[in-house]
Amino acid sequence: MATISELKAVLKDTLEKRGTLGQIKARIRGEVFNALDDQSEPRPPLSRENLLINELIREYLEFNKYKYAASVLTAESGQPEVPLDRDFLVKELNVVEDPNSRSVPLLYGIVAQLLLSDREEKARQTFPGSSSLQLSRWNFGKAANQRRPMAAVSELARLEDPSIFQGIPR
Template sequence: MATVTELKAVLKDTLEKRGVLGHLRARIRAEVFSALDDESEPPPPLSHENLLINELIREYLEFNKYKYTASVLMAESGQPVVPLDRQFLIRELNAFEESKDDSM
């Protein structure tokens, strides 16, 4: 018969393999940051360049489903909640899309 310690180890291993523990840890970090965030002190004003850089980082995080990391970035940076228009980003960065896939 398995001991409680062995059952805990198997449960932890299973949850880690499924990605559940990482997800929970990220969620807890985001919630702790949100609770500790001092909303009385506004973030510094964003320069045009930082706005674009933050938007690219947000797109990367959301594409890779790092939604809690993205939520912390948005809270800390003062980035607008509504994402910037993709065509606007392309024009501002003098970039081009190789694919018509809007997912990234």
């Protein structure tokens, strides 16, 4: 007959393998936070920048099924319960999307584009003045119609180390 310790170990191992142990721990942390959160204390108003940044983070968390982390972010930051519309975010951030990049959070596209820009900048430094390289740098300062689209999914395949984006469907 199995001891209590052996049963605990088997149960813990099973929950870890199913991925539910992490979810249970995250839910407990979220519930503890909600219980300790003082609702009577008013939150400071969110700046426009913080609102947009929090929304990018929430979209990322929800895409990756980190729903308890997203709920804690929303509760703690004072972010509106209803997510901002993606088209609103695209316009506010002056981002150009292509059909492939709409399937992933905006944050993935922004990071992928910045990584690609860094790689292109290094190529420019290695091959200065080369007209054969059609390299362009993504720039927040340019108008949306002057920037190239955030081809996040297709550009990721060209990155030297796309393994950092393993969660993105291709």
